[in-house]
Amino acid sequence: MKYKSVFDIIGPIMIGPSSSHTAGAARIGKVARSLFRRQPSWVNVHLFGSFAKTYKGHGTDVAIIGGILDFDTDDERIIDSIKIAEQQNMNIQFFEEEAVTDHPNTVRIHMGDERSEMELVGISIGGGTIEIIELNGFELKLSGEHPAILVEHTDRFGCIANVANLLAKHELNIGHMEVSRKEVGKKALMIIEVDENIDDEILAELEKLPNILAVTKIVD
Incomplete structure (x- = not known):
């Protein structure tokens, strides 16, 4: 460490x-x-x-x-x-x-x-x-050191790109991102750390994207 x-x-x-x-x-x-x-x-x-x-x-x-x-x-x-x-x-x-x-x-x-x-x-x-x-x-x-969002989603083509593109549209820089899944095509989890806190309006936009199940914010 x-x-x-x-x-x-x-x-x-x-x-x-x-x-x-x-x-x-x-x-x-x-x-x-x-x-x-x-x-x-x-x-x-x-x-x-x-x-x-x-x-x-x-x-x-x-x-x-x-x-x-x-x-x-x-x-x-x-x-x-x-x-x-x-x-x-x-x-x-x-x-x-x-x-x-x-x-x-x-x-x-x-x-x-x-x-x-x-x-x-x-x-x-x-x-x-x-x-x-x-x-x-x-x-x-x-880490809990930076603002982050956890995105629960269905494991489908284009889902990760949709989330990344929406964050880019709002000029939010991704510092760290990883994806975890248990089974192909089932539920998956994105962990995204960003450089600044994300407004609730952006979270609402993320939740409306296809195949998104839930979005949780962790504030620095």
């Missing part, structure tokens, strides 16, 4: 004690909240590796729930986030998993409500830097 500056190593302004176990965990929770678009009524948190061994001492548990409550890494309410979530009738469970993962700081968050549910896998790389590596069974690489 290459760091761009000393601040990537020191980590962000945060509630301690650890940039990887606390700030990174909070950021993973916050991205999960953004992807789900609302606060869930239940959350199952599966912790792997170092996360599973040290999550209580390093505050990984309260950090993840704080992120899901949409608290920033420096929000003092993170300390009491589990209590706050339970007061808001959120059902929370933590699971210490023994399976070996590619990265020691790995968490799988499964959450939902009466309308829908979502599952993602995130890793905390260090210095508060994270990656979301799986979403609802789709492999991806999402």
Whole structure:
């Protein structure tokens, strides 16, 4: 992992004690909240590796729930986030998993409500830097560092070009883009990081394109 500056190593302004176990965990929770678009009524948190061994001492548990409550890494309410979530009738469970993962700081968050549910896998790389590596069974690489959109679509010819052309029409530069699919011709997922936030009007245009199922924005 290459760091761009000393601040990537020191980590962000945060509630301690650890940039990887606390700030990174909070950021993973916050991205999960953004992807789900609302606060869930239940959350199952599966912790792997170092996360599973040290999550209580390093505050990984309260950090993840704080992120899901949409608290920033420096929000003092993170300390009491589990209590706050339970007061808001959120059902929370933590699971210490023994399976070996590619990265020691790995968490799988499964959450939902009466309308829908979502599952993602995130890793905390260090210095508060994270990656979301799986979403609802789709492999991806999402840093959370830049504004991004996730486009669920049917795997059809021309769909990716249509999305890229619409963004180009609005002079939005794509910094990173990848596509994941489970089966040819079935549901697929585009992950597009851009240089600036995307207006809701553009999202509405994207949703009207052929074979687009849903568009979700992640704000930097």
